[in-house]
Amino acid sequence: MIADDHEVIRMATRMTLEKAGHEVVGEASNGVEVVSKVRELAPDLIILDMDMPQLDGFAVLQRLHAEPKPAKIIVFSGLDASRYAVRCARAGASGFVAKDSDLKQLVNAVQMVMSGYKLFPVTEYSSVDGSAVQASEKELIETLSDRELTVLRSLAKGIRIKDIAAELLLSEKTVSTYKSRLITKLQVGNLLELVELAKRNHLI
Known part of the structure; x- marks a missing residue:
């Protein structure tokens, strides 16, 4: 399918x-x-x-x-x-x-x-174009749950909280809570910095 x-x-x-x-x-x-x-x-x-x-x-x-x-x-x-x-x-x-x-x-x-095998690309974080800052950002992103990551990507794409809530079958209050939690967990000051972090780390 x-x-x-x-x-x-x-x-x-x-x-x-x-x-x-x-x-x-x-x-x-x-x-x-x-x-x-x-x-x-x-x-x-x-x-x-x-x-x-x-x-x-x-x-x-x-x-x-x-x-x-x-x-x-x-x-x-x-x-x-x-x-x-x-x-x-x-x-x-x-x-x-x-x-x-x-x-x-x-x-x-x-x-x-x-045939019973699993197939995943072998990938490692490359520091060729990165820095200690990017590496630590990657570590912070790794702490996010799958749902938090989904909300982060939606916010970074400029989707409104109301529309994210409708798409994920959540209440607007829950999505707002996710947004606040993301700002805290990713150690940024506001939504704009959250979006920049997402773009910098190729999440969208």
Whole structure:
């Protein structure tokens, strides 16, 4: 099953997988639909985008991983692998493939994961373009929960608290609490500094 909010990406992924001999049993364009269709269709494998409306990728991963017979999941994402691959593995994914890679890599990942292997890029924090400040910022970011990271990315994209609340199915008060907690945990003074930190660390 393919889960992505972009129809063109779903179409290209479907064509590539079917050409490689795989059967695509369904598609989903938002997080709530993913969970519902997985329960209905019981696919062996899910290709999951992390940036989707209604339920973000981490919430979807956690819900699907908690199912009695969880399907294998490959995260197919435009997010920075060095920041997100390990988090996706912890949340229950079996593999991570970057969207900027060749679709053949996705086919190879599908074959490996279906054969029982896990597939994640080997990434290390590089200090080539960094400094002690960036390294310590990375350490602070690592302390965030998946939900805090999702809220941080939404704030950094300029999405209003009201809209973040609607998308994540939370109250506005809860999102405001997350925002305050992020400012404290990441040791910044205000929302602008929070956004700059997110951009500096390639979170958006």
